[in-house]
Amino acid sequence: MSETVDEKIKVLEKKVEQLQNQRKDQLSMVIFSNDLDKILAALVIAVGAAAMDTEVKLFFTFWAISALRDKNKKTKGKDLRSKMFGAMLPHGISQLKLSKMNMEGMGKDMIKKIMKHKNISSPEELLTTAGELGVQIDICEMSMDLMGFKKEEMIDYPNLGYCGVATFLADAGESSIQLFI
Amino acid sequence: MSETVDEKIKVLEKKVEQLQNQRKDQLSMVIFSNDLDKILAALVIAVGAAAMDTEVKLFFTFWAISALRDKNKKTKGKDLRSKMFGAMLPHGISQLKLSKMNMEGMGKDMIKKIMKHKNISSPEELLTTAGELGVQIDICEMSMDLMGFKKEEMIDYPNLGYCGVATFLADAGESSIQLFI
Amino acid sequence: MSETVDEKIKVLEKKVEQLQNQRKDQLSMVIFSNDLDKILAALVIAVGAAAMDTEVKLFFTFWAISALRDKNKKTKGKDLRSKMFGAMLPHGISQLKLSKMNMEGMGKDMIKKIMKHKNISSPEELLTTAGELGVQIDICEMSMDLMGFKKEEMIDYPNLGYCGVATFLADAGESSIQLFI
Numbered sequence: 001m002s003e004t005v006d007e008k009i010k011v012l013e014k015k016v017e018q019l020q021n022q023r024k025d026q027l028s029m030v031i032f033s034n035d036l037d038k039i040l041a042a043l044v045i046a047v048g049a050a051a052m053d054t055e056v057k058l059f060f061t062f063w064a065i066s067a068l069r070d071k072n073k074k075t076k077g078k079d080l081r082s083k084m085f086g087a088m089l090p091h092g093i094s095q096l097k098l099s100k101m102n103m104e105g106m107g108k109d110m111i112k113k114i115m116k117h118k119n120i121s122s123p124e125e126l127l128t129t130a131g132e133l134g135v136q137i138d139i140c141e142m143s144m145d146l147m148g149f150k151k152e153e154m155i156d157y158p159n160l161g162y163c164g165v166a167t168f169l170a171d172a173g174e175s176s177i178q179l180f181i
Numbered sequence: 182m183s184e185t186v187d188e189k190i191k192v193l194e195k196k197v198e199q200l201q202n203q204r205k206d207q208l209s210m211v212i213f214s215n216d217l218d219k220i221l222a223a224l225v226i227a228v229g230a231a232a233m234d235t236e237v238k239l240f241f242t243f244w245a246i247s248a249l250r251d252k253n254k255k256t257k258g259k260d261l262r263s264k265m266f267g268a269m270l271p272h273g274i275s276q277l278k279l280s281k282m283n284m285e286g287m288g289k290d291m292i293k294k295i296m297k298h299k300n301i302s303s304p305e306e307l308l309t310t311a312g313e314l315g316v317q318i319d320i321c322e323m324s325m326d327l328m329g330f331k332k333e334e335m336i337d338y339p340n341l342g343y344c345g346v347a348t349f350l351a352d353a354g355e356s357s358i359q360l361f362i
Numbered sequence: 363m364s365e366t367v368d369e370k371i372k373v374l375e376k377k378v379e380q381l382q383n384q385r386k387d388q389l390s391m392v393i394f395s396n397d398l399d400k401i402l403a404a405l406v407i408a409v410g411a412a413a414m415d416t417e418v419k420l421f422f423t424f425w426a427i428s429a430l431r432d433k434n435k436k437t438k439g440k441d442l443r444s445k446m447f448g449a450m451l452p453h454g455i456s457q458l459k460l461s462k463m464n465m466e467g468m469g470k471d472m473i474k475k476i477m478k479h480k481n482i483s484s485p486e487e488l489l490t491t492a493g494e495l496g497v498q499i500d501i502c503e504m505s506m507d508l509m510g511f512k513k514e515e516m517i518d519y520p521n522l523g524y525c526g527v528a529t530f531l532a533d534a535g536e537s538s539i540q541l542f543i
Contacts, residue, residue, distance in 0.1 A: 008371050009189050015378050016196050022385055023203055032403055037243055041213055048346035062399055118326055145480055165410035173538045176354045179361040180541040190370050197377050204384055218424055222394055229527035295443055299507055357535045360542040
């Protein structure tokens, strides 16, 4: 009888451990958009979570990768299509546009001025803080290939990696919060 | 031996309770967009969940806050930038535009006529129903500041609050469903 | 004493089972957009998850439903509004546009050429693979009604159903990953 109880408890302990691993204090976000406003929202959420000691994993894919380019880094040996794509897409976070009311950059400048005036961190500062707080940024390898981006044109960021959708799914499946932005 | 069993059971009970609290029957949504179609989708999901007795918490941020303005309420003492921003953004849910096929309002009017014809609740009615069903709406304080909105220009809604990203993250971390719209 | 232990274990076993059912190895996505790039991202995530034996449930709503139309299927007996709407919206996945840099279809053609060149599956191929891997597609009934679409104009897909928001919420509440795209 007592053995049965012990066995049942062992089974329960294992299941409870699995459940705990399935829902870590972890935030996973797919960052798909390169709209300044959406990147700003994503970074505010990421930094807020990291400041509360939540593990944060950002999966940058498609347009969003252009927000991570370093405009001062040059690349060589790109084919024509990659060059064209590269030229048309923003070179880093400072070149992003608002999804609405951008008005040839006027709306964007207005938002940035208000943020400075109100002492709200700029997107560039938020990204730096994210790096300091250990926010992990993974860039979608397939999108890198599709956009013709090269690793050497990406920003210096302390926790930067490259992976596929399988890694994102594994991380997201364990996270207590998941968002697609 | 028996004591050990009791202790193990107590540990398990505590862990299971924590797990249950980590995944409440609760829906958390970040409402970021002020596109009529997205606000409509968010409200249909929110009202549907609340009707099934799920706790619903909506975190309105950035553009979406303009959907909660009351066009009949006037504010005083705004600075120039806040006035300009306020004038350019929609004054409440009735002034929102479609993200596609808005066609200077023609597409929007068409959608609204079809909804009426098909007896589908309008966004205004959905918002009222959400209030009656106890859907909580929290407005992002940082975005209020950024947009230059004042509390006195927001709609009368029974469960309206103001909070920061930390409150959203705490709520979302306990929710069984989380979406960013 | 031993009885009490058995009872406590039974209660725990039930609670653990409930917790396991609340977080299945399941991915739920609301597909709202009909932008080619977003549909592509959604399908890559869906196929990636299904390939890892995760249960995948896609809830197509609003604009996204137009991605599931079969351009070769004709419908009869539509009223004027439904005809107008139907004519203006894409007829299937091949007619979708990019959310950015579409440039009258040039950007879209460029992306498609690059994808072919890089051996990345096209959206059409991804949809076929999704069907083969058992990805479930549910179409929002209310949106069908709103857009004036008829079931007979939808593509032949092995696991296609029609449901309301309640079914989506029930599925999503049990899923380990949920996204709104």
